[in-house]
Amino acid sequence: xxxxxxxxxxxxxxxxxxxxxxxxxxxxxxxxxxxxxxxxxxxxxxxxxxxxxxxxxxxxxxxxxxxxxxxxxxxxxxxxxxxxxxxxxxxxxxxxxxxxx
Amino acid sequence: xxxxxxxxxxxxxxxxxxxxxxxxxxxxxxxxxxxxxxxxxxxxxxxxxxxxxxxxxxxxxxxxxxxxxxxxxxxxxxxxxxxxxxxxxxxxxxxxxxxxxxxxxxxxxxxxxxxxxxxxxxxxxxxxxxxxxxxxxxxxxxxxxxxxxxxxxxxxxxxxxxxxxxxxxxxxxxxxxxxxxxxxxxxxxxxxxxxxxxxxxxxxxxxxxxxxxxxxxxxxxxxxxxxxxxxxxxxxxxxxxxxxxxxxxxxxxxxxxxxxxxxxxxxxxxxxxxxxxxxxxxxxxxxxxxxxxxxxxxxxxxxxxxxxxxxxxxxxxx
Numbered sequence: 288x289x290x291x292x293x294x295x296x297x298x299x300x301x302x303x304x305x306x307x308x309x310x311x312x313x314x315x316x317x318x319x320x321x322x323x324x325x326x327x328x329x330x331x332x333x334x335x336x337x338x339x340x341x342x343x344x345x346x347x348x349x350x351x352x353x354x355x356x357x358x359x360x361x362x363x364x365x366x367x368x369x370x371x372x373x374x375x376x377x378x379x380x381x382x383x384x385x386x387x388x
Numbered sequence: 389x390x391x392x393x394x395x396x397x398x399x400x401x402x403x404x405x406x407x408x409x410x411x412x413x414x415x416x417x418x419x420x421x422x423x424x425x426x427x428x429x430x431x432x433x434x435x436x437x438x439x440x441x442x443x444x445x446x447x448x449x450x451x452x453x454x455x456x457x458x459x460x461x462x463x464x465x466x467x468x469x470x471x472x473x474x475x476x477x478x479x480x481x482x483x484x485x486x487x488x489x490x491x492x493x494x495x496x497x498x499x500x501x502x503x504x505x506x507x508x509x510x511x512x513x514x515x516x517x518x519x520x521x522x523x524x525x526x527x528x529x530x531x532x533x534x535x536x537x538x539x540x541x542x543x544x545x546x547x548x549x550x551x552x553x554x555x556x557x558x559x560x561x562x563x564x565x566x567x568x569x570x571x572x573x574x575x576x577x578x579x580x581x582x583x584x585x586x587x588x589x590x591x592x593x594x595x596x597x598x599x600x601x602x603x604x605x606x607x608x609x610x611x612x613x614x615x616x617x618x619x620x621x622x623x624x625x626x627x628x629x630x631x632x633x634x635x636x637x638x639x640x641x642x643x644x645x646x647x648x649x650x651x652x653x654x655x656x657x658x659x660x661x662x663x664x665x666x667x668x669x670x671x672x673x674x675x676x677x678x679x680x681x682x683x684x685x686x687x688x689x690x691x692x693x694x695x696x697x698x699x700x701x702x703x704x705x706x
Contacts, residue, residue, distance in 0.1 A: 319422045329422070329438030333415070334445040341449075350421075359424040360417045 293342040297378060300331045304339065305375040308367045315364035317350075336365055344371030396423060396436035403436070403443045408450055415439075415446075541606070 295301060303325035308316065310324070322332050339345040350362040367375065400423055404416035419439050426432050 317422070318418060319425045322422075329419075329435045330441030330445070331438075333419075333439070333442040334449060337446055338449060360421040362421040363414070363418040 295338055295342045295344060298335075300325075300327055301335050301339070302378070303327055304332070304335050305344075305378065308345070308365070309372075309375055309379070312367050312372050315348075315366045317362040317364055319362075321365070339371070340365070342371075343368060344374060394432065396429075396432035399433075399436035400439050403439045407443050407447055411446065411450075415443075543606075 304321055304327065307321045307324035308314075316324075318329070318332055318336060321327070321336070322329060325332070327335075336345065336347075340347055344367065345365045346368050347363050347365045350364055352361060354360050397420070400419045401416060404419055405412050407415055419435070423432055423435055426435060
């Protein structure tokens with residue numbers, strides 16, 4: 288990675304995004320999946336994903352499919368980094384909720 | 389389900405390409421992939437509008453470090469850059485003009501609706517006037533003054549002085565007995581009787597209170613007074629200077645006993661009395677006032693003896 292982990296301004300929408308990822312920290316989620324789980328508007332979702340990725344809380348990659356074969360563009364998949372997982376857990380622990388099961 | 393002629397599709401393409409060039413391709417593919425998962429037209433439009441909104445937010449987030457470095461002007465410039473990327477067909481200057489015009493329109497609209505009063509009402513309710521108590525040290529008031537007691541000065545009225553005047557028989561050397569030629573002895577005409585008018589307060593003319601100044605009485609001034617009074621042939625009263633040559637040329641002198649010590653000099657001019665009463669008294673203003681008082685109150689003189697006797701007693705002061 289080589290990039291420094293930075294703090295992210297915690298808003299309610301940011302917490303909802305992190306909560307969606309913390310349901311299964313090892314799972315990769317696309318933007319549409321996070322939107323469904325966190326009940327967020329797309330106008331708020333993608334800027335939050337960009338901030339978390341810039342702060343090294345998330346890491347993303349392209350879906351390994353052929354767009355011509357599947358008949359749609361590739362999806363961008365996001366996943367929590369180990370440091371992002373620790374910091375997100377710390378944030379929820381500070382709120383007294385802990386990591387959702 | 390994705391159709392290239394779809395409105396949402398075109399909006400997403402335009403929104404993705406209006407962001408930063410390094411993110412345009414990624415966001416375009418990512419958002420189109422998200423669009424492909426939505427079958428509902430309304431949901432697709434909502435996604436497209438959200439992507440438009442996200443474009444502005446992402447552009448501002450990417451421009452934020454430059455804003456922090458370059459300050460407020462750079463921030464405005466970055467915002468304009470972001471807006472310019474959102475509306476590439478409009479120039480930056482046009483966007484700034486539209487933004488300023490829009491702000492003014494909003495203000496005018498708000499003022500027209502009376503929103504300014506709603507905004508000013510809380511301000512006026514919060515503004516309260518409070519008077520600050522003056523804490524400056526004040527000197528205590530001065531103690532009350534003693535009541536002023538006014539005393540009326542007491543005057544000791546002098547007892548009326550009625551001088552004893554002895555008038556000697558007229559011994560005018562100019563009047564000689566004329567012996568008639570036929571041997572008859574004719575008696576000389578009798579001298580006119582001396583008319584003595586005693587003065588003093590309450591004794592009739594002259595009233596000495598009018599002659600002696602009140603200020604001189606208060607000061608207790610004493611002295612010898614010589615009053616010069618001249619009676620011209622027409623009976624008018626005037627004063628002669630002490631150095632006047634006619635004062636000692638001829639005439640008569642009448643001396644009065646102390647404390648008057650006044651000398652009266654008189655001359656006969658054309659059968660009329662012309663008298664000069666000399667007076668000296670400190671201060672000289674008293675003599676002047678006295679002279680004027682005599683001149684103003686003394687009647688036309690016809691007989692020097694009576695006049696002088698009437699004037700002199702007013703000088704008395706012990």
